[in-house]
Amino acid sequence: MSVAGEKYKAERGGLGETVKIVIQALLIAVVVRTFLFQPFNIPSGSMKATLLVGDYLFVSKYAYGFSKYSLPFSPDLFTGRIWASPPKRGDVAVFRLPRDPSVDYIKRVIGLPGDKIQMIDGVLQINGQAVKKEKVDDYTTTDEFGTEVRVPRFRETLPDDKLPNGSIHKGISYEVLDLDPHSMWDDTPIYEVPPDHYFMMGDNRDNSTDSRVLAAVGYVPFENFVGRAELVFFSVKEGDPAWQFWRWPWTVRFDRIFKTI
Template sequence: MATMTESEKKAGGAWEVIRVVIHALIIAFVIRTFLFQPFNIPSGSMIPTLLVGDYLFVSKFSYGYSRYSFAFSMDLWGNRLFKIGPLPFNGRILASNPNRGDVAVFKLPTDNETDYIKRVIGLPGDRIQVQGGTLYINGEAVKREQVSDFDDTDSYGSERKVRRYRETLPNGVSYYTLDLYDNSPGDNTKEYVVPEGHYFMMGDNRDNSTDSRFLGQVGYVPFENFVGKAQVIFFSHEPDASLLAIWDWPWTIRWDRFFTLLN
């Protein structure tokens, strides 16, 4: 009976490790492409719903799949290691329309590459306007009730109180928004008419969000550009925290935000 040499055993063990790694990468690729993709929040445009330092899962299947569903890249220290997609086809497969109030990730229409996350406010054909900080949909003011102030920290590290409102859309979806300033550039707008096949997106931090109100920077978002729906926050840390400083975790990790479901 033939026996394996020591070198053959080592080669077999090495190949087994490689095979396991390849299988794990394939499984991760399938999950990321077709089911859930992780995103982190780098800016405050969706405060108080999403905070800088939140990590969340986005369901790729919620709206079906477009060419941007298969597009992603990996960067390291500012250098792009690789880029995949978008694939050369138009439209969506297994399409399901976004609902008003969804928190969704989409590709910025001005470059079709940068990931943005905002809330779906206007559906195709809607008339959207903001007057005095109040949102109007099809000529009707959206219900807006002031609640307790939000404790915030400005860019200089100073604590401040920010006006917080509970906004309720016509379909009953309710969430909190912030009002930092009176008469900011997005507080009084013209009336927008959302084109067919497009959506009007806004951040919950209304005075600190570049969104569909600014046509030259974001504008109306084509349905094709939607990547997925934000579902759950799975991890969160303070913006200035270092994840390598494990000894600081009890104070820098936001434990209470783990597994927070999003509307």
């Protein structure tokens, strides 16, 4: 074989190996995204101050098992969940909006199947018992004009729950914001969570369309859960595009990177 022929064969072999590596990488990415972790970004302030606009996070797809919404394009291959593991109270979870399953929402699990949920004078009530709520330092932010704004912030501590296996899930603590002490959602009727459904709420209580709004969100079927939010892997300031990498030294919120949820 001539030198030119050997060179062509080597180049073709090198190209074939490159294509093989690219295909393998794409398959691995599809498997990871479908069955393990999926990235999401936060477009609204409904979960402040836990999650901020501009946060990018990983959601574990396997945490609750798999439904059709775990798969790309949500093919109608089966109903319910495979290897189901129910959400725990306090989880921050991504789910498909019941009235429009093409839309992803992220909220906190507040009510479990069979629970009675209510807000009375801004205090969360679970099965007739007030959730512990303590005032902490105000949350400081800026408005659209760049003026510093202080928002009342509280720490809620959820009650302990007994799991089906008999163990106790310790009630977690997290922070909520109270933009308006007399919001229309500070006093609600009693919501009775149906079987196999969950009651979801945003941590930014007066700026969250959640299960309190039955016509918009309402009770979320277990099947609609996509996964549990685990980790913020990247974060840029609100209003700054993440793709403008040349501005990262000034726009990236480095203190939020690798922040667990």
